[in-house]
Amino acid sequence: MVIFRIAGIGRRAWAFVLLLSIFATLAFALQSEGRPYGYDSGHETGYETENQNVLHPIRPIGSGQRLPEPKSYNSYLKGQYGGSPFSPSAVTNALQELHAALSTMQTFYFSLWLGKWTTAIDWTAAIMGTHVSAALSSLSHSLPYTMPGTFDKDRKLDVEAQMIENEINKYFTQSITYFFGEDHFAIRNQAYDDMLWVVLGWLEGIQFINGHSEMHYPLSSDRAQGESEWHGRQFAPAFAHRARIFYELASKGWDWKLCGGGMNWNPHTRLPYKNAITNELFISASIGMYLHFTGDTNCSPFMGAGDNKDDPGWKKLRSQERGDDEGCDYGVPRATYDPIYLSAAINGYKWLKDSGMKNTHGLYVDGFHIKDYGKNNSIGTGKCDERNEMVYTYNQGVLLSGLRGLWEGTGRVEYLEDAHELIRNVIRATGWTDTKISPSVSFSLAEHDTKSHHDGPLSEPESGSPSPENESASTTQWSGLGSHGILTELCDPYGTCSQNGQTFKGIFFHHLTTFCAPLPTSAAMPGKTFFASKVTAALHKRSCGEYAAWVVLNAQKAMGTRDTRGRFGTWWGAPSGIVGMRVDDEGEREKFHRTLIRKGMSHVLPLNAMDYRNHPSTLLRDEQTEGEPNIDITGMKEQDFNSGNRDLNDRGRGRTVETQGGGVAVVRAMWEFLRNYDNDDE
Secondary structure: OHHHHHHHHHHHHHHHHHHHHHHHHHHHHHHHOOOOOOOOOOOOOOOOHHHOOOOOOOOOOOOOOOOOOOOOHHHHHOOOOOOOOOOHHHHHHHHHHHHHHHHHHHHHHEEOOOOEEOOOOHHHHHHHHHHHHHHHHHHHOOOOOOOOOOOOOOOOOOHHHHHHHHHHHHHHHHHHHHHHHOOHHHHOOOOHHHHHHHHHHHHHHHHHHHHHHHHHOOOOOOHHHOOOOOHHHHHHHHHHHHHHHHHHHHHHHEOOOOOOOOEOOOOOOOOOOEEHHHHHHHHHHHHHHHHHOOOOOOOOOOOOOOOOOOOOOHHHHHHHHHOOHHHOOOOOOOOOOOHHHHHHHHHHHHHHHHOOOEOOOOOEEEEEEEOOOOHHHOOOOOOEEEEEEEEOOHHHOHHHHHHHHHHHHHOOOHHHHHHHHHHHHHHHHOOOOOOOOOOOEOHHHHHOOOOOOEOOOOOOOOOOOOOOOOOOHHHHOOOOOEEOOEEOOOOHHHOOOOHHHHHHHHHHHHHHHHHOOOOOOOOOOEOOEOOOOHHHHHHHHHHHHOOHHHHHHHHHHHHOOOOOOOOOOOOOOOOHHHOOEOOOOOOHHHHHHHHHHHHHHHHHOOOOOOOOOOOHHHHOOOHHHHOOOOOOOOOOOHHHHOOOOEOHHHOOOOOOHHHHHHHHHHHHHHHHHHHHOOOOOO
16 A cells, blocks of 8 residues: 555656756747847846857867867966966856866756666765756856746847856756655665765755845845746755655764764675764764754654654655644654754764875865774774775765865854865875965955955965976876876776766765855854855965966866767866877877886785775786786776777776766866956955
């Protein structure tokens, strides 16, 4: 009986989604019917003509195609070497690239009728959903327009604004289908970090819904004016409910007994592992729940455990459906700004900061084991004293959004300072030499001084410093998280990244973009959240502006890996001269790869590091294993050699939805940074 009820609900849900999509299409068609471009009824839309053709591609995407690169990216941003990307045309071009990347991801990898990215695994699918919602937020605030009421013939909707709204509704409908297609039953039984990705994903969806509604569908007390609430708002409670359920499930991973606190990675492993990513996710999810959770009156997505089989309590279930308080037997968080979430985030970051999980370069390593745990059925030392020195890009990213949220929830600027320090450590670890980067930013000093404060501002590159376009032997100069300024996962050059590793760089750029959004200058909720003074807001904006050149470089390099179908590769730093190289074209390029494989790994893999996330057996090669049949030093499979072309980004798993998601994230970062970039002191 229960099975048939669930099946019936599922069918009704899918039917609703399909009808919603059809209705949206018809509504927009009717609104624009009979309205030629240029028609004006006198209604002020707020749309500026300089943003025309915002989604019109201005150039085709080709295999290995790269945008012209300047000699200095910092000079490029200042208007030299062919123009400033802060111009309307350059910013618009970045938006077009974002739309193209998103379109490719959804066209090639998303199955609408299944409601999922069929080749993704559960947690990477949650990341793809996050990227979609974030991209929709960028599209939403790309144009300042106000939607007219339904079928109001006296109000105008500009053609370009309508295009944006159509695209937003199309992809948001896909987000809804993913809500029903997500395998939430399976994720409930997976690792704690898997659950927390789900939390962050649906909180991102809520932020998009609220932001799009408030900007383009302002509420009015006079319904006769034609204003109406955006249909997407009705899904916010469902998104909030799923976020709450998975947050509560994941919170069980916090443990005070071992290591004095911290989140354990997985409840199903024999040995505890307190790693960076699970704890960073817990921090970001906790503060996200404090700031963005919209409340939940639904006790559970399932029947309660106490329901009698003979009397399932249909009155109780009906009251839950209506959101009545009496339907719940226990307290359910019903509002944003629950101090429990804020406290969890504060405690989580305090533990992480004091845990000793950073290496000498100021980067977070993967995590801690406990010495002798399980020996004689004991907890061993009970301390986090065996550190895995492996460094991943996403371990430096997720925390950034958490630190920004902690600042907004507490008003303590040291959270912003810690985040800026981490970002600068990451940029240095990519071998960035185009500009000098100071080690820290001080908001506390800035508040007591009329000048902005960062120790040693960015400057022009020193004479003789290598430019990003030189891809010679210096490409192998590993700096900790890449070379030549290009963010790189250690598995990228070898073509051995798993689905996990292919997802990491996109995660970093997503959270970097979140952190570097302008700080609010008024409280979202007075008494619950804080806002930035003019000095703090200006210093944050200026400091993030200093990263723009580095962000643009990485986006340009990522776009250079696209194939003829617009699909991104995973190794953004792949030498462009190798792309399209035929099997018989060897020589110095082959020698370069032999050097990269045979010597590079032994030099860059940290001591006491274990790469749990990829394929460690394929990373460590020596002269003996190089001679094995059907194994090439470049990581190319035997069939890759016979395909005619040798594209380094076709090795291993090749181009996937995860690599495409990384492309969406870094291109979105480029657009947001260019849009917010301001070279003037404020």
